[in-house]
Amino acid sequence: MKDRFIEEITKKIGAEKVLVGSELKDRFCHIWETEKPLMAKAVFFPTTTRDVSDILSICHKYHQPTVVHGGLTNLVGSTEVSKDEVVIAMERMNQIEELDPSSRTISVQAGVILENIHLAVEKENLLFPMTFGAKGSAQIGGVISTNAGGLRVFKYGMTRNLILGLEAVLADGTIVSSMKKIIKDNSGYDLKQLFIGSEGTLGVVTKAVLRLQEKPRSRNSAFVGINDYRNVVAFLKFMDMELGGILSGYELLWEVNFKEMTSSSTNIPKPLPYGYTYYVLLETLGSDHSKDEQLLEELLGEALSQELIDDATLAQSSQHLDFFWRIREDVDVLVEKCNHVQNFDVSLPIKDIGNYVDQVFDAFENLPEVEIYFAHGHVADGNIHFLVGKSNGTTELTKKVNDIVYGPLKQLKGSVSAEHGIGVHKKEYLQLSRSTEEIELMRLLKVSLDPRGILNCGKIIDA
Amino acid sequence: MKDRFIEEITKKIGAEKVLVGSELKDRFCHIWETEKPLMAKAVFFPTTTRDVSDILSICHKYHQPTVVHGGLTNLVGSTEVSKDEVVIAMERMNQIEELDPSSRTISVQAGVILENIHLAVEKENLLFPMTFGAKGSAQIGGVISTNAGGLRVFKYGMTRNLILGLEAVLADGTIVSSMKKIIKDNSGYDLKQLFIGSEGTLGVVTKAVLRLQEKPRSRNSAFVGINDYRNVVAFLKFMDMELGGILSGYELLWEVNFKEMTSSSTNIPKPLPYGYTYYVLLETLGSDHSKDEQLLEELLGEALSQELIDDATLAQSSQHLDFFWRIREDVDVLVEKCNHVQNFDVSLPIKDIGNYVDQVFDAFENLPEVEIYFAHGHVADGNIHFLVGKSNGTTELTKKVNDIVYGPLKQLKGSVSAEHGIGVHKKEYLQLSRSTEEIELMRLLKVSLDPRGILNCGKIIDA
The missing domain is CATH 3.30.70.2190 (Alpha-Beta Plaits)
Structure with missing residues (x-):
């Protein structure tokens, strides 16, 4: 028997936009974990912002937790779903609404795949500089919600710097829309910052205006x-x-x-x-x-x-x-060398990176269960990735390796996540990067914007 | 007789950091309005973040409204004070705490004057790119709180893009400190965005880590x-x-x-x-x-x-x-030509600027009380300034001129303030740039972070 709220949503947005029960069998929480099929009460496929608003307002009424799914390429469990949750899958909101070469902007729906943005703007000799390995799957809504980084941050900045306008839906279904092409706007609080990088916990990104650059020749x-x-x-x-x-x-x-x-x-x-x-x-x-x-x-x-x-x-x-x-x-070549791989994405002041990595490597050398390790990164941004291969996948060993990598970061005023976010995988290490007062302020924002706890709950912090 | 809260604060931070009554006679709300002396219950001069925290926690206890004063160079009334308010003047928190050439960062207290930052970093062949006319008076805390723009935004971005770390004090005195030198940090919500550009209404900025650039030769x-x-x-x-x-x-x-x-x-x-x-x-x-x-x-x-x-x-x-x-x-040359001057700071999509300004100029031509007008701006950022000289300073005429300039912006998806902010002067026009839902969300943030309404109240929005 369907839950009552699913019936209500189905009636509102149409049955063709709803999957339940065995219809979910081909869907997952993560594209790299296809052995674990999705457990959820339902999956909704909005095609308009109004649909997203209707879904959320009904979920809000019923205190029904939701998780938004984009391209499912994140590495920290931000899109994990429990059997009591429902999924809002953005893949049908996949329209490029406008490409404006003179304003050098593109207006897109959240479900547009990053690579499709690249292809569209290239035709106008323009560049959307955000790019990374998963560009063929990642959707722009997820790119924004996780404030993605990548290979061109040094010149062009993180995703946060590339967003001019944004539309998001709040937990209660309110649509907050500011799809503007302007570069400077000091008319009140810059609300889009709330939704960029908050991993879907404060609102659902439905559309954005992206800033483009002239394509380098x-x-x-x-x-x-x-x-x-x-x-x-x-x-x-x-x-x-x-x-x-x-x-x-x-x-x-x-x-x-x-x-x-x-x-x-x-x-x-x-x-x-x-x-x-x-x-x-x-x-x-x-x-x-x-x-x-x-x-x-x-x-x-x-x-x-x-x-x-x-x-x-x-x-x-x-x-x-x-x-x-x-x-x-070609990081996959390295990943293949690693058994029970762990990957890291830390940042710290650039001048401290040499000593820090030496120290981490020494500790790996002294841990017999570590078989192999690699380090590389966007050093100009202070951002280093580690890959570690181990002889077993026990929680105890995982924690030991985490402690080696994360341990020194508090004193160095670094971050346990430069790019990937916190999700669920790094929650217990958040307090190494952020003070108690900061985490309390995050909680205040979460509770204020999502008082019934229906937006990607348990990700980043527990509210 | 002093108010009780003033006594309590004086006891806590020391009498040398407090002015009351006739001691205020040489102080103002705005450096360009020296004919109007400051009316306030008291002025406090914190020298440490702890002082700011003590002042705010006592004001919070007594529901006492405060206004933070930096260099007083803003143009929209953001630092205006009523006789029932107290001022927190940041001028004694004027220390450069660290200049780190290899991280290309400078760590400063909020009261450091912008030009002093320029001078300090130049010695290391570095550049802090934020600059504008009032750099000799503006304090960095105010620069941050107003997300200042200026002449180099096209290459280097607004103030928001130049801040790596931030420390702020919340309404109840809680210190939220993240004085980090790192460029990338996706460990949870980017809280500093709350305080950048919110004109002191959500917290008091006490320190910052600024990103520097190599000085162009x-x-x-x-x-x-x-x-x-x-x-x-x-x-x-x-x-x-x-x-x-x-x-x-x-x-x-x-x-x-x-x-x-x-x-x-x-x-x-x-x-x-x-x-x-x-x-x-x-x-x-x-x-x-x-x-x-x-x-x-x-x-x-x-x-x-x-x-x-x-x-x-x-x-x-x-x-x-x-x-x-x-x-x-040398905008002063133009200002001197204008009687009853009004100045504007709007932004809109770059391709629409030509027609928009033609339309505004036509309307000025048809308004006999407009004697002279100028237009110039950072057109690559979509930002245009107008200066308008008039035959009288009546509210009615001021409103007519405002309507000419602001009127078309809603449809053009522009902003009534590209750089200067809203303060009190532009409050009634905020709804031309921002939707009802956006303004409601601003209000929610304000009420959540400052439930007793003690931080620069009545600026930007009424909570």
Whole structure:
């Protein structure tokens, strides 16, 4: 027997937008966990903001908890569902409503897949700079709700910086819409900030106006070898100063990653010899390929003669460029090497990263159950990812590894999540990044905006 | 007789940090309204965050309304005080706590004057890009609380984009501190967004960590004449694409401004002939003066041959550069021409600005009491300022002029305040930029965070 609230919603939005019971068997909470089918009371597929509003106002009336589903690519359990919850799946709200090349904006519904935005704006020689591995599945509503980061943050900022207008539905069904194309607006509180990065716990994002950039016409990259971490920082400052505004990426790999990615199994030739402690992959996005290349060559020469760096090589062709970036981006190659993998996404002040990672690596060396580990990241943003492979998947060992990685962050004023969010997986570590007063203020916001606790409850904090 | 709460605060923070009665005679609500001395129950001068916390917790206990005072340079009445309120003046919290060149951050107390931040970071060849006319008086706490804009938003963003860490005190005295230097932090809600731009109505900003940039070594400018507004937009796109990341300013002046600023009274030679409808002042910030100059020259030549622009001239010397920018920045020259001056700070989609300003100018022409008017602005940000001089200062005429400027903005999805904020002066026009649902949500935040209404009440909204 259907719950009464499901009947009410079905009547309101139409049966073709509702799945219940055995109809859910092909749906999941997470695209990488397809062995666990979705347990939920129902899944609703709104096609309009009004539908979302109707669903929420009825759920609100019945105190019925909900979870919003986008592309299900998040890594921290933000989209997990219990059998007592219902899912609001945004996939049918997948329309690009307007692309405005002169305002350099695109207005989209929450269910539009990130890659489809890329393809649409490219036709106008524009760029939506937010990009990451899961772009072919991630929906823009989820990108916004998790304030996604990725590879171009150094130049263009996190998702938060790319949103001009937003529409969201509150827990009681109220539609708060501000679909504006304007860059500056100090008319009262900037309400969209509430919904960006709050993982669906304060409202459901239904639409957004995204800011676009002119599409860069040239992309150049270089791989650099450095032995002293202080020079990783100094070289970043040097390049940032000398390159004007075209430096767009400054990625760091520890040697263990570089070796693994250029081993015989990958078919990627190594662009530099082994033996350096650090490998920096840098990228420029500009308007003139050969000018940028010449400048980069001059600067690398100068950095070598100043002994800021120990070795360097430029990508000489688009195939080179592709190889360079696969060394950084084909993380799956590393994941496959790891049994019982744990992955991390921390941030800390850039100058402390060298010592911190040394300390973490030492602790891994001293933990016999750790079989293999990797480290790489967006070092210019202070953001490092670890991958750890272990001999078993026990809770005890998982906790030991967590403690090694997260333990030093409180004192270093870092974050247990630079990009991925807290979800449910990192909840117990939230207090390492945030004070009691901060967590209490989060709770106050949650209780004020969602007094009946129906929006993605138990994610980030317990209210 | 002193109020009891004043005695309690005095006992807690020390008498040297308290002014009452006739001791207030040299203090004001606004540095440009020195004819109106401050009417308030008391002024407190905290020197620590703990002091601010003590003051607020006692005011909270006694339901005593407060107003925070920084540099008093805001233009919308955000720092006005009634005789029943007390002032928390931040001027003694004026310490730079740390400048960290490798993290490229500066940690400051709220009372530090913006220009002092500029001077401190320049010594390290760094830049804090937020700058505007009142930089010699404005305190960073106020800059943050009003999400200040200014001249470099196009390249570096509003104040909101430049804040990494923040400390604020809530209405009940709770200190919410997150003085972090990290660029990426998705560990829970981004609470600092609550306090940035909310004009002191949700908490008192006491400290911040600001993000710094490498100081550009070259600055070039050009003045351009354009007759067709569509080309103002097209030329921006063209330059933005061709200049890679070094375009930092794209300011628009209507001919009336250009003429007035280069008239005999100013001693500024006109860089271009009169007769163009629009004058664009553009700026690049890069790392190589002569390379940037050469590129700019090539691009202006190409834009001329493509008929994107009608005339152009490059600043050939630092004196030229100075003249160019005085034409845009010496707004006082224009203000002096205006009787009963009204100033505006609106934003709207960039493509609509040409028609909108034509419409506003036509309406001014048809209103006999309008004697003179000017328009200029950060057009790349969609932000236009008007200055209007009138034959009288009656409320009725003021309202007529407001209606001309603000009237079209609702339909155009613009904002009645791009930069300055709402304060008290623009409260009645807030509903043109924001929906009923948005204003209700603002009210919910206000009531949740400040249930006794003691933080800058009556500003932005009535709770």
